[in-house]
Amino acid sequence: MYDIIIVGAGAAGLSSATWASITKKNISILILEKGNKCGRKLSASGNGKCNITNSIFSEACYHSFNDGFISEFVNTHSNSEIIDFFNKCGIMVYEKDNYFYPTSNQAKQVTSRFLEICKAHKVELEYDQCVTDIKVDNDNCYIVKTTDNEYRTRKVIIASGSASCPELGGSDTGFELLKKMGIRETDIYPVLSPIYVDDKYISTASGVRLNAVVSLKKDGELIKETGQLQINRDNLSGIAIMNLSCYLPMLGKDSLKDCIYVDCLPEVSWEELKKFINSQVFAHRVNNVLSILEGLFTTQFAKYILDRVHIEYDCGIEKLSEKVINKITSNIKKMTFTPICKYDINKSQASLGGVSTDEIDWSSYESLKYRGLYIVGEALDMTGKCGGYNLMFAFISGINAIKHAIKDI
Ligand SMILES: Cc1cc2nc3c(=O)[nH]c(=O)nc-3n(C[C@H](O)[C@H](O)[C@H](O)COP(=O)(O)OP(=O)(O)OC[C@H]3O[C@@H](n4cnc5c(N)ncnc54)[C@H](O)[C@@H]3O)c2cc1C
Structure with missing residues (x-):
């Protein structure tokens, strides 16, 4: 019998167990991980540098089908919680252009440090254990079943992430498990791709x-x-x-x-750009249209712009009518694209949607249906923009859940 079983050894599950370890509570914790490695997304995060939080923190940084949940989260938390947590773990962090990273710039080292702390405090971790079923027994304890084992525990924290990026272990086994338990989820889409x-x-x-x-x-x-x-x-x-x-x-x-527009020269207004191109035409300093665009961009990009507007690179500047100049200008200031698909799960860094936030208590992350069962991290309907917001949510939700869970143990 364990005090707490954590399902999933990702950012949320590991930070949960690490926080409990640091607070030195004499509790028995088992982490069940379906893969043969832990923290795979965490270890790959921020291009391997681990962007853990951000100094800009507002409602605009998150997406959820429940705006109220975003407001509650943003109004009750701050990035200092993450910085304090990392300091407690002995990991120093620094800020660059609002983004926070560990000074080692090594995401893998963050995962190893969490594991080191958990190990020192006798947190058990079992790999290749995919949790497939959770049942409540007559004593209000949970029976957690994996493909080949069964465990008993007082409390459960579900930190099973989402299906995004299967290459790094993303899967929907957690959602399947929760669905069996009657826990509702929203529509779910892979995003940040x-x-x-x-x-x-x-x-x-x-x-x-x-x-x-x-x-x-x-x-x-x-x-x-x-x-x-x-x-x-x-x-x-x-x-x-x-x-x-x-x-x-x-x-x-x-x-x-045509739903995507790119302004390729945001520092220059339409008028300034047109004036520049006209001045080059008038001054006759260069012979052809490619040379004019090479004064603005690399040759490769200049050629691409001309391909898009079907103008020969060696088109003489004397042939550049106002209509053609307008066409080039609008391809620079408002280059238009049509997406051919809405998402790519393989390249996606997070999921939009997840377990409905109506299913949990917003401060403790405890299920409203199952007392003593918590749902945290990306498994929930809360998605951050790029910039450290997803890890921040995974850490804060994981830590808050275990803080609440150990209160009466
Ligand atoms: C390439 C990449 C780069 C990223 N960079 C950043 C970044 O710089 N900053 C940022 O904020 N976010 C970043 N993210 C997003 C961030 O990594 C995730 O949002 C975060 O890791 C989610 O944490 P989690 O613990 O909820 O889920 P995960 O980290 O996905 O962990 C879930 C764990 O649960 C396990 N699991 C699933 N189902 C079961 C089951 N049934 N039984 C047992 N175990 C199970 C999985 O194997 C996995 O180990 C990045 C994501 C990717 C893919």
């Missing part, structure tokens, strides 16, 4: 990076994100694009057409 677009020239611009403003048209409104845009063989990527990918699943098929 690149956006694949219908553009026959895009591969020619593969490798280009730009500081851009990217926008998505949704219900007549423009949702804007600023940041580095990365062009790949068949998709657009980068933090700003990944953040916009959270809105794609909600768009009807007809709304996908």
Whole structure:
């Protein structure tokens, strides 16, 4: 018999067990992990550097089908909780452009430190144990069944994550388990992924990076994100694009057409850009249109723009009519794309939706149906933008659940 069983050794499950270990409570904890490794997403996070939180923390940083839950979370927590927790774990953190990282810049080291602390406090961890069923017995204890074992515990914390990024262990086994228990979930979509677009020239611009403003048209409104845009063989990527990918699943098929705009030169206004191109034409300093665009971008990107507007690279500047200049300008200031799919689960860093937040107590994360059972992390309907918000939620929910769970043990 255990005091607490944690289902899933990811960011939420490990931080839960680590917090309990640090507070030195004499409790027995078992973590059941379906894979043969723990913290796989945590170890890969932030390009391996582990972006754990952010100094900008507002309701706009999260998505949920329940706006009230976002307000409650943002109004009751702050990034200092994460920084304190990391300090308690002996991990120093630093801030760069609002993003917080461990000073080691090593996500894997964060996972190892959590494990080290858990091990020192005799937390048990069993790999290759996929939890398939949870039942309540006559003494109000939980019987937790895995594919080949059965365990008894007073309390359970479900930290099973989402199906996003199966390569790093994402699966929906946790949702299947909770569904069997009658716990409701919202619609669930993989998000925070690149956006694949219908553009026959895009591969020619593969490798280009730009500081851009990217926008998505949704219900007549423009949702804007600023940041580095990365062009790949068949998709657009980068933090700003990944953040916009959270809105794609909600768009009807007809709304996908031309719904993404990129301002490739946000520092320069339309008028300034047109004036610049006209001045080059007038001054006759260069011979052709490609040379004009090479004054603005790399040759590779300049050629891509001209391909998109069907203008020959060596088109003489004397042939550049006002109409053509307008076409080039609008391809720079409002380059338009049509997504060809709404998401890619393999490249997705998180899921939109999850267990409905109506199923839990918002401060303790305890199920309203099953006392002593908690649901935390990405398994819940709460999704952060890029910038450390998902790990922050995983850590805070994991820690709050175990704080509550150990109160009466
Ligand atoms: C490549 C990548 C980079 C990312 N970078 C960042 C970043 O820099 N900052 C940020 O904030 N977020 C980042 N994220 C998102 C963040 O990593 C996740 O939101 C976070 O790890 C979720 O934590 P979790 O514990 O809820 O789920 P997970 O970390 O997915 O852990 C769930 C665990 O439960 C196990 N499990 C599932 N079902 C069962 C079952 N039935 N029985 C037993 N075990 C089970 C899984 O194997 C897994 O180990 C990134 C994600 C990816 C994929």
